[in-house]
Amino acid sequence: MRxxxxxxxxxxxxxIERAEIHWNVDFEARRLRGEVRLLLDEAATGPLxxxxxxxxxxxxxxxxxxxxxxxxxxxPFMGQRLRIERDRPVKELRISYATTPEASGLMWLKPEQTTxxxxxxxxxxxxxxxxxxxxxxxxxxxxxxxxxxEVTVPTAMxxxxxxxxxxxxxxxxxxxxxxxxxxxxxxxxxxxxxxGDIASKDIGARTRVYAxxxxxxxxxxxxxxxxxxxxxxxxxxxxxxxxxxxxxxxPPAFPYGGMENPRMTFLTPTxxxxxxxxxxxxxxxxxxxxxxxxxTNASNQDFxxxxxxxxxxxxxLIEALYGPADATLHARLGRVDLEEVLAERQAQGRPTSxxxxxxxxxxxxxxxxxxxxKGFLFVTALERAVGREAFDVFLQHYIERFAFxxxxxxxxxxxxxxxxxxxxxxxxxxxxxxxxxxxxxxxPSPRLQELGDLARSWQPGQPLNSADWNATEAMLFLQTLxxxxxxxxxxxxxxxxxxxxxxxxxxxxWLSRAIEAGVEGIEDDVKAFVxxxxxxxxxxxxxxxxxxxDDQKAFxxxxxxxxxxxxxxxxxxxVRQVVxxx
Ligand code: BES
Ligand code: ZN
Numbered sequence: 001m002r003x004x005x006x007x008x009x010x011x012x013x014x015x016i017e018r019a020e021i022h023w024n025v026d027f028e029a030r031r032l033r034g035e036v037r038l039l040l041d042e043a044a045t046g047p048l049x050x051x052x053x054x055x056x057x058x059x060x061x062x063x064x065x066x067x068x069x070x071x072x073x074x075x076p077f078m079g080q081r082l083r084i085e086r087d088r089p090v091k092e093l094r095i096s097y098a099t100t101p102e103a104s105g106l107m108w109l110k111p112e113q114t115t116x117x118x119x120x121x122x123x124x125x126x127x128x129x130x131x132x133x134x135x136x137x138x139x140x141x142x143x144x145x146x147x148x149x150e151v152t153v154p155t156a157m158x159x160x161x162x163x164x165x166x167x168x169x170x171x172x173x174x175x176x177x178x179x180x181x182x183x184x185x186x187x188x189x190x191x192x193x194x195x196g197d198i199a200s201k202d203i204g205a206r207t208r209v210y211a212x213x214x215x216x217x218x219x220x221x222x223x224x225x226x227x228x229x230x231x232x233x234x235x236x237x238x239x240x241x242x243x244x245x246x247x248x249x250x251p252p253a254f255p256y257g258g259m260e261n262p263r264m265t266f267l268t269p270t271x272x273x274x275x276x277x278x279x280x281x282x283x284x285x286x287x288x289x290x291x292x293x294x295x296t297n298a299s300n301q302d303f304x305x306x307x308x309x310x311x312x313x314x315x316x317l318i319e320a321l322y323g324p325a326d327a328t329l330h331a332r333l334g335r336v337d338l339e340e341v342l343a344e345r346q347a348q349g350r351p352t353s354x355x356x357x358x359x360x361x362x363x364x365x366x367x368x369x370x371x372x373x374k375g376f377l378f379v380t381a382l383e384r385a386v387g388r389e390a391f392d393v394f395l396q397h398y399i400e401r402f403a404f405x406x407x408x409x410x411x412x413x414x415x416x417x418x419x420x421x422x423x424x425x426x427x428x429x430x431x432x433x434x435x436x437x438x439x440x441x442x443x444p445s446p447r448l449q450e451l452g453d454l455a456r457s458w459q460p461g462q463p464l465n466s467a468d469w470n471a472t473e474a475m476l477f478l479q480t481l482x483x484x485x486x487x488x489x490x491x492x493x494x495x496x497x498x499x500x501x502x503x504x505x506x507x508x509x510w511l512s513r514a515i516e517a518g519v520e521g522i523e524d525d526v527k528a529f530v531x532x533x534x535x536x537x538x539x540x541x542x543x544x545x546x547x548x549x550d551d552q553k554a555f556x557x558x559x560x561x562x563x564x565x566x567x568x569x570x571x572x573x574x575v576r577q578v579v580x581x582x
Contacts, residue, residue, distance in 0.1 A: 004299040005359040006129050008049045008081035009138035014040040016138050021149040025195050027120045030101035030108040036135050043089035051132035051139035053079025058096040060084050077362040079132050095136050104569050105130030114251045115212045121196035128300045128363035131188040141187035141296050142406050149180040158198035162261035187296050192261035210248035219249045222272045232320045237290040238396045253534035255568035257281045260288030268535045270504035277471035277503050287313035290399050298408035300363040304354040308375015329472045331443040336479045338373035352434045355409040364570040378430045380441040385423040455480035460491035471503045478509045489517045508538045515545035536571040544578040
């Protein structure tokens with residue numbers, strides 16, 4: 001059996017340690033063309049299996065002479081195995097190839113999908129198993145590579161990668177060539193690139209933000225706390241090992257809230273609410289610099305190790321920066337989400353354990369809030385079992401011990417037993433059991449109690465003294481309210497200023513409520529909202545609410561079919577499913 005059910009790689013054949021990438025970014029053909037040189041840990045003969053997906057492989061060479069290769073059968077989500085025959089000891093390979101317009105890890109945006117509107121835009125999203133559609137590689141996080149890249153782009157454009165800043169090394173009439181260097185070894189899913197009309201601004205000594213020029217000021221204001229966050233994170237988790245922490249705010253088509261590409265976090269523009277109310281996502285991606293990017297899940301089956309720890313770290317950061325009351329509200333919001341998804345998955349007969357066998361399962365299809373929020377509760381339970389002081393020592397020890405390594409759930413279990421032998425916690429139930437243990441951590445707080453009581457007793461028409469509520473409080477209130485009728489939804493919108501808010505998470509919650517209630521003419525609000533969003537987390541609930549209503553299902557399906565060409569494949573899949581398409 002393979003170690004990683006989502007990769008054709010067999011590390012007993014050797015490990016790739018470095019990649020030298022040469023890409024020509026061809027916006028017209030929607031292809032990256034060029035070559036990659038792969039350096040192995042040692043010279044060896046025999047087959048070498050790599051992962052690919054939708055690549056046009058031209059040739060494979062070693063020391064200037066070609067090697068024979070075969071591409072295996074196409075698998076719907078694994079892609080194609082590329083088997084290279086090494087008839088002599090080979091340490092370095094050169095593969096000439098091009099990506100195809102269908103590359104699942106790339107999004108080629110038209111100018112009208114950007115704010116500026118004048119230039120096309122390219123962005124990548126490789127987690128979990130899409131790096132293989134950019135480059136032939138051992139696409140498993142058990143392998144780590146450093147990389148160098150020379151990328152030729154149109155002269156008027158800029159580029160960023162999950163690497164150090166670009167250095168221009170050549171310029172011709174056709175374009176300019178930028179050189180990137182990534183000296184720290186990363187799992188392949190952290191390979192990232194964005195190309196477009198990009199400007200940047202320094203926020204602090206180690207932090208810089210990139211965005212389209214027209215967005216730059218707003219974005220720099222929204223995330224001005226980045227440097228303080230970085231300092232707070234180092235106090236909690238140990239030294240920052242990646243030199244710089246830069247980030248880019250992408251066009252709306254980017255399918256996630258954020259992606260922790262090392263040295264260059266990718267963020268959705270829907271975080272720019274104008275009031276810094278969604279910066280917890282930046283805290284989350286920053287925290288991945290320790291949990292995920294240093295200590296890396298060994299396969300998607302261990303995804304909770306990345307996300308559960310990172311949600312825990314994110315909330316520790318919120319606590320350090322904005323106080324424990326705020327952190328508690330976030331934990332509670334997470335719990336509400338978790339209970340919803342646990343019920344949904346249990347009804348579908350799907351696993352809700354942190355670890356489960358994912359052989360033959362598409363990681364994109366397995367994505368849910370369970371590894372995030374159940375993982376967070378488990379890490380919190382571990383903290384409470386030994387006390388915060390001991391846990392903080394453990395946390396830094398854990399990060400140091402596994403820095404730049406991958407870890408699976410079984411390895412984690414063994415480490416906890418060794419490092420925290422006295423912890424009274426049922427590891428097996430937490431890791432392999434379904435649902436939530438009865439003694440899962442709770443987060444009681446006076447503010448929470450107050451909001452909950454209010455939500456349970458509130459009647460439409462009753463005034464809400466909500467002028468000084470923050471967005472998290474408003475979200476919690478919305479989440480706790482029972483079903484609303486049309487009048488109730490409108491009253492709520494007025495009381496909380498929901499039609500005016502620029503906080504997209506709040507808009508999404510309210511819109512879903514309004515659809516459920518059957519508010520007349522809601523179609524226009526829906527259209528306005530979804531037209532400028534590509535983030536699955538915000539699209540799915542709105543379409544799910546439409547899909548639940550017989551009188552809206554046809555509208556929803558039609559809208560999905562119009563908009564989906566702009567969406568990422570994972571988004572398409574998630575949204576189509578909730579409106580009953582495919
Ligand atoms: N690494 C994830 C995003 C991801 C996971 C992409 C799996 C592809 C496959 C990122 O760190 C993340 O968790 N983003 C969240 C935000 C967060 C605050 C929970 C998101 O996008 O919603
Ligand atoms: Zn994450």
